[in-house]
Amino acid sequence: MVHVSVLLDFYSKSKTYIIEPSEKLILLLRKTAMIEVYNLWKQYQRPNWALSGISMKIEKGDFCFITGPSGSGKTTLLKIFYREILPTQGQILIDQRNILRIPDHKIYILRRMMGIVFQDFRLLFHKKVFDNIAIVLRILGVPKKEIRRRVFYSLRMVNLHNKMWEYPKHLSYGEQQRVAIARAVVNNPKIILADEPTGNLDTELAFEIMNLFKRINKKGTTVLICTHDRELIRHYGEKIFFLYRGKILRKEYL
Amino acid sequence: MIHQKLIFSIKETLQNLWQFKGRNLFSLFIICLSFLIIGIFLSLSNNFQHIAKQIQKNLAIVAFLEEDISEENLNSIRIRLENSPYIEGVRYITSQQAKEKFNKKFPELNSIVNNLEINPFPPSFEAIAKKNALSYKETIDFVNDIKNMPGVDDVQFNKDWLEKIQAFSRLSKAVGFFLGGILVLASFFIISNIIKLNVLARKSEIEILRLTGATNFFIRTPFLIEGIILGFLGSVCSLLLLAIIIKLFPLYLGASLGTLTELISFRYLSLSQCLAVIIGGSLIGFSGSYSSLSRFLNI
Numbered sequence: 001m002v003h004v005s006v007l008l009d010f011y012s013k014s015k016t017y018i019i020e021p022s023e024k025l026i027l028l029l030r031k032t033a034m035i036e037v038y039n040l041w042k043q044y045q046r047p048n049w050a051l052s053g054i055s056m057k058i059e060k061g062d063f064c065f066i067t068g069p070s071g072s073g074k075t076t077l078l079k080i081f082y083r084e085i086l087p088t089q090g091q092i093l094i095d096q097r098n099i100l101r102i103p104d105h106k107i108y109i110l111r112r113m114m115g116i117v118f119q120d121f122r123l124l125f126h127k128k129v130f131d132n133i134a135i136v137l138r139i140l141g142v143p144k145k146e147i148r149r150r151v152f153y154s155l156r157m158v159n160l161h162n163k164m165w166e167y168p169k170h171l172s173y174g175e176q177q178r179v180a181i182a183r184a185v186v187n188n189p190k191i192i193l194a195d196e197p198t199g200n201l202d203t204e205l206a207f208e209i210m211n212l213f214k215r216i217n218k219k220g221t222t223v224l225i226c227t228h229d230r231e232l233i234r235h236y237g238e239k240i241f242f243l244y245r246g247k248i249l250r251k252e253y254l
Numbered sequence: 255m256i257h258q259k260l261i262f263s264i265k266e267t268l269q270n271l272w273q274f275k276g277r278n279l280f281s282l283f284i285i286c287l288s289f290l291i292i293g294i295f296l297s298l299s300n301n302f303q304h305i306a307k308q309i310q311k312n313l314a315i316v317a318f319l320e321e322d323i324s325e326e327n328l329n330s331i332r333i334r335l336e337n338s339p340y341i342e343g344v345r346y347i348t349s350q351q352a353k354e355k356f357n358k359k360f361p362e363l364n365s366i367v368n369n370l371e372i373n374p375f376p377p378s379f380e381a382i383a384k385k386n387a388l389s390y391k392e393t394i395d396f397v398n399d400i401k402n403m404p405g406v407d408d409v410q411f412n413k414d415w416l417e418k419i420q421a422f423s424r425l426s427k428a429v430g431f432f433l434g435g436i437l438v439l440a441s442f443f444i445i446s447n448i449i450k451l452n453v454l455a456r457k458s459e460i461e462i463l464r465l466t467g468a469t470n471f472f473i474r475t476p477f478l479i480e481g482i483i484l485g486f487l488g489s490v491c492s493l494l495l496l497a498i499i500i501k502l503f504p505l506y507l508g509a510s511l512g513t514l515t516e517l518i519s520f521r522y523l524s525l526s527q528c529l530a531v532i533i534g535g536s537l538i539g540f541s542g543s544y545s546s547l548s549r550f551l552n553i
Binding site for chain 1: 415462463464466
């Protein structure tokens with residue numbers, strides 16, 4: 001069976017060189033697509049290209065890795081996905097919505113369907129663990145009772161419900177990253193984007209975090225992780241994109 | 255939902271105010287100082303206005319008569335004054351009445367006057383001008399006419415005083431607004447920079463809010479409320495300080511200045527002026543933080 005992403009690759013090339021695929025086929029392909037990237041280019045400074053003509057597709061419920069050496073464009077790609085930066089050229093569809101057409105003041109709509117996890121956790125150290133997670137729900141105007149329930153639920157998922165009223169600085173790195181993951185999942189996002197989530201952790205903790213992502217993924221959330229940790233990829237990789245100097249060198253579907 | 259968000263924004267604002275209390279107190283002090291200076295000059299201007307009103311209320315034309323004025327001349331002056339459209343009432347004051355009046359007003363000088371062999375006070379007519387008499391150019395001509403009448407020695411008309419006091423009032427208002435304006439401008443930039451520092455200090459928090467789907471409005475609101483609170487508190491403090499100054503200033507001056515105390519005393523601002531100061535302070539706080547957010551936060 002031909003994988004859908006391969007078909008999409010074919011579609012993106014055919015658009016330019018060979019034939020236009022039928023509308024039915026596009027609809028069929030897009031029905032399951034969460035992230036579609038077509039011929040994406042990004043240049044920060046001339047003459048170097050951070051990304052050069054990337055096309056890829058990630059389906060709903062995928063557990064994906066983007067890997068490659070430092071400076072290969074992993075973080076740039078992720079930043080474009082959550083519209084922190086704009087590409088120089090190309091198109092991106094997330095959940096069938098062209099994110100480049102979303103006006104700046106409406107970006108929050110896109111970000112509300114994502115949970116973002118960073119290597120440096122980005123927690124608010126002057127706020128308690130509870131408030132760090134609750135902030136996402138307060139933004140949405142969720143009632144107090146519901147906030148308590150959902151924060152507790154997400155903390156229980158990462159096994160930190162007993163540290164709800166502590167400050168992040170009193171937690172270990174692994175625990176801090178788990179709090180960041182709890183924050184990312186508390187509003188039930190469709191996608192989790194993680195940029196080197198295990199970069200600051202030792203191997204044992206890294207595996208623990210990966211197990212956590214896997215559990216989240218099993219509930220139907222699409223998970224996209226950028227990492228250069230080959231051990232993790234070998235262990236967990238299902239769909240892997242190898243990036244090198246802004247280009248996709250290889251795709252592997254295991 | 256909006257209610258929840260508003261409560262959260264207010265909580266955040268109060269937390270920020272407490273977290274950066276040092277610099278917030280500094281901006282509060284600057285706003286307070288700016289509005290205090292405006293307030294002091296407004297109060298002085300109010301005082302001058304009050305004196306001007308008092309004078310206007312008793313705008314008097316005093317015609318001093320010759321000692322040996324004939325009955326005929328006295329009557330013609332009286333008739334001329336009484337029939338004038340600019341005069342409200344006329345009173346004849348004899349030399350004796352003038353002396354008694356003086357003795358009553360300045361008891362400490364009684365002995366000097368009483369020791370004189372003659373009564374130094376001439377008889378006079380005191381005419382109260384009508385309220386709007388000042389606006390008539392004819393009033394001046396009328397005063398000159400009286401001056402030229404036989405039996406009239408001199409005519410005193412306190413219009414000049416009134417004009418001078420009104421000019422002082424305008425001047426103090428202008429100086430107040432000029433100095434206050436400069437300080438208000440300074441406080442605008444100080445608030446703007448302090449909010450900028452607060453934004454910088456909370457950059458990571460703002461970043462997290464943005465990435466978790468907060469709207470620009472949601473991010474801005476606590477900072478705007480912060481600016482408004484600083485402006486509001488600053489202007490209210492300036493009004494309280496002004497009230498204290500007004501209470502203490504006469505005590506400081508003491509009674510030594512006599513009638514001058516009335517001239518340089520302060521009158522508290524009217525309700526509309528107080529409201530203008532408070533609204534002005536809040537607006538400066540709001541616009542200061544808004545401009546810093548627009549330029550610096552770029553959201």
